[in-house]
Amino acid sequence: MRTAFAFMVLALLLAAPAQAALRVLACEPEWAALTRELAGELAEVDSATTALQDPHRIEARPSLLAKARRADLLVCTGAELEAGWLPLLQREAGNGRIQPGQPGYFEASAQVPLLERPTQLDRAQGDVHAAGNPHVQLDPRRMATIAAALATRLSQLDPAHAARYAERNTDFQARWQAAITRWEGQGARLKGVPVVVHHRSFSYLADWLGLVVVGDLEPKPGVEPSAAHLAELLGSLHARPARMILRAAYQSAQPSAWLSQKAGIPAVELPYTVGGAPGSDDLFGLFEVTLARLLAAAP
Amino acid sequence: MSTRNTFIVALCALATPALAAPQPQELDAIRAEFEQKFQALQADYEARLKALEGRVQAAETQAGAAQATAQTAAATAEQTAQAAPPPPPPSSAFNPDISLILQGAYNDRAGGERPISGFLPAGAHAHAERGFTLDHTELVMSANIDPYLRGYLNLAFLDDEVEVEEAWFQSLQLGHGLTVKGGRFRSGIGYQNEKHPHAWDFADNNLVYEALFGEGLLQDGVQVRWLAPTELFFELGAEVAKGQFFPGSDAGGDQNGAGSWAAFAHLGGDVGASHSWRTGLSYLKARPREREGWVDDLNDAEALTRFSGDSRTWLADAVWKWAPNGNPRERNLTLAAEYFQRDEDGDLTCIDNSLDGGACLGLTDRYASDQSGWYAQAVYQFMPRWRVGTRYGRLSSGDAELGLNAASLEAADLNPERWSLMTDFSPSEFSRFRLQFNRDEALVGEPDDQVILQYIMSLGPHGAHRF
Ligand SMILES: [Zn+2]
Numbered sequence: 001m002r003t004a005f006a007f008m009v010l011a012l013l014l015a016a017p018a019q020a021a022l023r024v025l026a027c028e029p030e031w032a033a034l035t036r037e038l039a040g041e042l043a044e045v046d047s048a049t050t051a052l053q054d055p056h057r058i059e060a061r062p063s064l065l066a067k068a069r070r071a072d073l074l075v076c077t078g079a080e081l082e083a084g085w086l087p088l089l090q091r092e093a094g095n096g097r098i099q100p101g102q103p104g105y106f107e108a109s110a111q112v113p114l115l116e117r118p119t120q121l122d123r124a125q126g127d128v129h130a131a132g133n134p135h136v137q138l139d140p141r142r143m144a145t146i147a148a149a150l151a152t153r154l155s156q157l158d159p160a161h162a163a164r165y166a167e168r169n170t171d172f173q174a175r176w177q178a179a180i181t182r183w184e185g186q187g188a189r190l191k192g193v194p195v196v197v198h199h200r201s202f203s204y205l206a207d208w209l210g211l212v213v214v215g216d217l218e219p220k221p222g223v224e225p226s227a228a229h230l231a232e233l234l235g236s237l238h239a240r241p242a243r244m245i246l247r248a249a250y251q252s253a254q255p256s257a258w259l260s261q262k263a264g265i266p267a268v269e270l271p272y273t274v275g276g277a278p279g280s281d282d283l284f285g286l287f288e289v290t291l292a293r294l295l296a297a298a299p
Numbered sequence: 300m301s302t303r304n305t306f307i308v309a310l311c312a313l314a315t316p317a318l319a320a321p322q323p324q325e326l327d328a329i330r331a332e333f334e335q336k337f338q339a340l341q342a343d344y345e346a347r348l349k350a351l352e353g354r355v356q357a358a359e360t361q362a363g364a365a366q367a368t369a370q371t372a373a374a375t376a377e378q379t380a381q382a383a384p385p386p387p388p389p390s391s392a393f394n395p396d397i398s399l400i401l402q403g404a405y406n407d408r409a410g411g412e413r414p415i416s417g418f419l420p421a422g423a424h425a426h427a428e429r430g431f432t433l434d435h436t437e438l439v440m441s442a443n444i445d446p447y448l449r450g451y452l453n454l455a456f457l458d459d460e461v462e463v464e465e466a467w468f469q470s471l472q473l474g475h476g477l478t479v480k481g482g483r484f485r486s487g488i489g490y491q492n493e494k495h496p497h498a499w500d501f502a503d504n505n506l507v508y509e510a511l512f513g514e515g516l517l518q519d520g521v522q523v524r525w526l527a528p529t530e531l532f533f534e535l536g537a538e539v540a541k542g543q544f545f546p547g548s549d550a551g552g553d554q555n556g557a558g559s560w561a562a563f564a565h566l567g568g569d570v571g572a573s574h575s576w577r578t579g580l581s582y583l584k585a586r587p588r589e590r591e592g593w594v595d596d597l598n599d600a601e602a603l604t605r606f607s608g609d610s611r612t613w614l615a616d617a618v619w620k621w622a623p624n625g626n627p628r629e630r631n632l633t634l635a636a637e638y639f640q641r642d643e644d645g646d647l648t649c650i651d652n653s654l655d656g657g658a659c660l661g662l663t664d665r666y667a668s669d670q671s672g673w674y675a676q677a678v679y680q681f682m683p684r685w686r687v688g689t690r691y692g693r694l695s696s697g698d699a700e701l702g703l704n705a706a707s708l709e710a711a712d713l714n715p716e717r718w719s720l721m722t723d724f725s726p727s728e729f730s731r732f733r734l735q736f737n738r739d740e741a742l743v744g745e746p747d748d749q750v751i752l753q754y755i756m757s758l759g760p761h762g763a764h765r766f
Contacts, residue, residue, distance in 0.1 A: 050572060052624040059620065059627060061575045061766055062532030062567025069476050069526045083761040084728075091449065094526045096472035101446060123729060123758075223727055224683045250626055252683075 021158045025067050025098075027076035027086060028055050029274040030137040031108060031150075033283045035075055037172045038151050042161050043073075048089075051276030054250050055081055056127070056222065060088040068093035071104070073157055075150065078107030079114060079134035103156055109134050111149040112142040115203050126220025137273060139204035140180045140287060147172055179284055187291055193298050194240070196233070196265075198225070198247035198256060201272055205290070214242050217255045225255040237263050244297045248272030266297045395450075398759030400437035400497045406430065408739075408749040415506070416743040417696025417713035418670065419592040419606065421513035421545045435496050437464070439762075447472045453495070464495070464517070476526035486516040487524065487536045488563050488581035490616035490637055493765060500633070502735045502751040505674040506692030506717050507637055509741075511612065516583070517544050520557065532567035532577070546583075546610040546643070548590035559585040567766075572625045577766060581614040587645075596649070596707050600657035604708075606666060608645010614638070618766070629683060636675035643668050649704050657707070664702030671695050676719075684726065690719040715741040731755045 022043040026032035032047035039045070048064050049055055055077070058064075068074070068089040076082055090099055097104035114132025121130055136142050151169035155162035191210035195202075198217045206213050215236060219229040237259075245256040245267045253269070260267035270290050271277035277293075280286040406429050413427065414420050428434070436456040444450045453465040467482030485493045491508055492515045508515060520540030527533040542558025543549050552558040561584070567577030588607045596602040615638045622631035647666035649659035672694030680686040693716040701710050717740060723733035737749040 050625065052572075053626045054628045057626075057628050059575070059622075059766055060763060061569065061620075062565070062577045063569040063575060065526065065534075066530060066532040066568070070528050080761070084763055086763070088763040088765065091469065091471065092478065092524075092526075094473060094476035094478045094524065096474040099446070099471050100443075123727075127728065127761075250624075250628075252629055 021161060022072045022154070023070055024073045024075060025071035027074065027082050028137070029276075030283065030286070031075040031077070033274040033286075034143070034147055034150060035154075037283065038147060038165060038168050039154055040164075040168060042158065042164060043154070051248075051271060051273045051280075052250050056084065058082070058085045060085045060092075064089055065093050068098060069095050071095065071098055073104045073106060073153070074098045075106045075108065077109050077134050077136070079109035079131040080129045081109070081134035103153065106150060106153050108146045108150075109136050111146045112136055115207060116200065124220075126218070127222025129221075133200055133203050135201045136204050138202060138290070139208045140176065140183065141208065142204065143283065144173060144176055144180075147176070175284075179287065183287055183291055186295065190294055190298060193244075194242045196237070196242045196245045196256075196259065198245070198251045201248050201251075202246050202270070205270075209294075211294075214240050217245070217247070217259065230255060230259055234259060234262050237265075241265075244268050244294075246270055249276035268293050268297045270294075395440040395442035396760045398439045398757055398762060400435065400439070400495075401756040401758070402435040402437070402497055402754065403431070403433045404502060404751055404753040406432060406749065406751050408737075408751075409745075409747040413739070413742045413745075413747065414594070415510050415694065415715050415741045417699075417709070417711070417715065418510045418694070419590075419594065419604065421510065437495065437497065439759075443471070444468060476528060478524045478526075480522040480524075481520070483517055483519045484522060486518045486538060486540075486561055486583070487522060488516060488561050488579075488583055489614045490577075490579060490618055490635055492516055497755045497757065498764060500676060500678045500686075500688055501690055501719055501721050502733055502753040503719075503737070505637075505676070505690060506694055506715065506741060507639055507672050507674045510670075510672060510694055510715075511546070511614075511639060511641065513545055516561075518559070518561070519543065519552075520559075530568075532565065534565040535563070536565075537562045542585050542587075545590070546587060546612065546641070547585040548587040548606075550588035551586050551590065551607075553588075559583065569625075573623055574619065574621050575625075575766075576617070576619045578617045579615070581612075581616075583610075583612040583614070585610045594708065596652070596658040597709060598656055598658040598707075600652055600655055602652050602657050602659045602707070603650040605648040605650070606643070606645055608643060608666065610641065610643045612639060612641040620766075627680070629680075631680045633678045634676070636673065638671070638673040640669070640671040642670070647701070647704055649707055659704075659707045662703045662707075664704050665700065666702070666704070667700040669697045671697070685722070685724055687722045688720070690717075690721075692717050713743045715743055717741055728761070729757050 022039065024035050024039070024043045024045045026035060026045060026047045028049055029047045029051055032045050035043060035045045046067055048067065049058055076086060096102065099105060109131065114136070117132040118125065118128045118130065121128065148169060151165045155165045187209045192212060194212045194214045195206065196215040196217065197213055200216065200221055203213065205211065215233050217225040217230065217233070219226060242265060244265055245260055247253070247256045247267065247269055249269055249271055256267040270293055271280040271286055274280055274282060274286050277289050280289045408429055410429055438454045438456070439452070441449065441451040447470065449469045449471055451465060451467055451469070455462040455464045463483060465484050467480050467484045470479040473479065487493060491499070491505065496514070504514060518538050518540035520538055522536060522538045524534060524536040538561040539557040540559050541552040543552030547559045561582065563579055563581035565577055565579040567575070569575045586609055590606045592604050592606070594602055594604055616636070618633065618635040620631065620633050623629070644667045646663050648661065648663040651661035652659045672692065674690060674692030676688060676690035678686055678688035693714060696713045698712050699710045701708055718738040719735060721733055721735035723731050725731040731754070733753040735751040735753065737751070739747045739749055
């Protein structure tokens with residue numbers, strides 16, 4: 001009798017796992033990873049996109065609407081990166097919590113100063129982001145600032161566990177600062193290394209490590225690399241050589257492979273975000289792999 | 300909640316004496332009870348307030364700690380990053396987002412009207428122009444009205460008129476998966492219906508929507524949608540509307556209450572990272588009165604008909620999208636198909652045109668039709684900027700029951716059909732050029748080979764596109 005009762009209780013416990021306090025939908029994998037660092041088992045975290053998807057061009061798929069419907073918190077990049085799909089999710093999900101201006105909508109790019117703010121808003125300049133370059137996640141210093149702001153937001157949404165979020169943030173910040181010091185040591189010899197980038201996805205990485213971006217495969221932001229532009233870029237590399245060509249895991253390998261062959265410099269695929277390469281399963285891994293690949297290409 | 304209920308009960312108890320005029324001792328008893336409950340309530344609230352204060356204090360200390368780490372982090376960030384000033388809000392922050400669609404074409408096709416055989420015309424100016432045409436110029440404005448509502452306006456400019464294509468408000472804060480829309484909107488039925496022509500995958504409309512609505516069904520009314528809190532996408536929607544647009548009619552919309560109503564259900568999800576899908580089932584009921592339509596009678600003369608009755612439409616739709624790893628940037632494929640079944644029952648009058656050699660004598664008799672049709676299309680982006688697509692549509696006009704009008708109008712079961720082949724090139728997300736070939740047999744017995752060269756330009760902010 002007693003064993004039967006215990007068995008039933010156990011079955012019930014198994015059937016109904018402890019309800020996670022917060023449902024978080026991250027727009028990109030880096031913010032899902034950051035939320036996991038800060039919330040641990042306190043949140044059920046999902047990412048709307050993977051490292052193999054272009055965050056500028058996502059379809060507002062039914063599955064994403066279903067996820068947005070149940071989210072307590074959206075953690076997104078902002079700065080118009082998700083302008084083509086996120087507003088639709090926010091509007092059509094029937095979820096008041098995640099509307100712009102509500103505590104349930106967190107914009108990472110709004111927490112830090114942005115680079116490359118256009119002085120002129122003209123589509124002739126390509127798909128420019130008015131607020132500045134949104135791809136902030138590859139600067140670990142900015143990541144630290146965003147982490148602190150996100151921890152505060154999590155405690156605001158889930159005050160019962162505020163102490164836990166603060167604790168986890170303190171722990172994360174300590175590990176992160178130590179890692180930054182280590183990475184900066186390793187990456188010291190990357191300072192001043194000239195690089196070509198596929199899209200302006202690596203501006204913050206370059207800003208942190210001191211890489212010098214001397215060319216873009218895209219003639220204008222968001223515009224596909226064309227043969228004419230690549231030929232022109234190749235010509236300019238004679239005058240101003242680069243050491244490597246960087247592209248994100250989700251970007252086509254063709255243009256950088258072509259230029260790599262013609263210019264005789266390595267094309268380096270970087271994970272760009274969490275999950276973009278083996279070993280980049282969390283934020284620490286993302287930077288480890290990124291640095292390892294950069295260092296391997298710049299001996 | 301329960302304390303609030305007791306409070307309400309107590310209030311009601313206090314209020315009832317005025318109505319029921321009870322005995323004074325009864326009143327005292329009620330007052331005593333109220334006093335007691337009120338005190339309990341106060342005690343309860345005080346306890347809750349204390350608990351809340353405790354939590355606020357705890358949160359404050361946490362926030363303080365978080366702020367401290369934030370400050371150190373920010374300090375390090377500022378030391379190293381060249382600190383740009385914080386970005387100003389985007390220029391459109393308080394203004395509506397405004398975008399402009401420029402759309403035009405060069406059409407090579409047979410001249411004159413090409414009505415869909417066996418169907419009462421849906422009364423649209425179906426892109427029948429030849430040569431160079433400016434077919435659609437649209438102005439779109441939208442903005443959040445306040446924290447609770449969003450507004451949207453879409454105006455279509457034609458040569459001598461401005462058409463209000465859509466003008467609505469939408470709720471943002473209802474929660475529970477609910478969204479309410481009010482005003483004039485494109486109905487949520489079917490798959491293509493909510494898409495404006497500039498978002499279509501072909502230069503012209505598919506045969507199904509052309510026969511059913513002309514362009515697409517507009518509703519002047521209210522729409523409620525509910526999205527289920529499930530892993531699988533499951534959405535229900537209902538609309539009540541004036542019903543003045545085809546298959547309704549102006550006279551049908553001229554009434555209190557609703558001249559048309561619609562309901563729809565959608566189901567959708569992903570299969571792995573590369574596939575996603577959505578299916579739907581919709582129903583539309585309209586009650587046209589004196590709905591006018593020009594048809595060719597048995598003498599091949601133009602005849603004006605008037606229909607009053609009920610129009611019921613079922614619409615089933617399915618769409619499947621594929622992109623490698625869910626990244627549509629390089630390559631992607633979209634398959635879509637819709638099927639409809641519509642029955643109309645009522646009275647049809649064929650206005651006397653015998654003086655012009657027509658076969659109609661102004662008789663009114665029962666009209667009943669059961670029509671159906673489908674289309675399917677596939678669009679494949681094989682490299683960035685370039686897509687190809689094919690589409691086929693086929694309708695069945697059914698055997699209409701015409702009564703006395705069988706002597707003047709054709710009742711045969713006809714099968715209008717159309718094949719389309721297109722390719723388009725998009726220099727950027729904001730511009731597109733398209734070449735399309737049609738083998739059009741919508742007018743049965745008079746096939747027409749058509750060529751359409753089209754451009755679509757969108758100026759202004761990024762529109763978020765529907766699935
Ligand atoms: Zn970008």
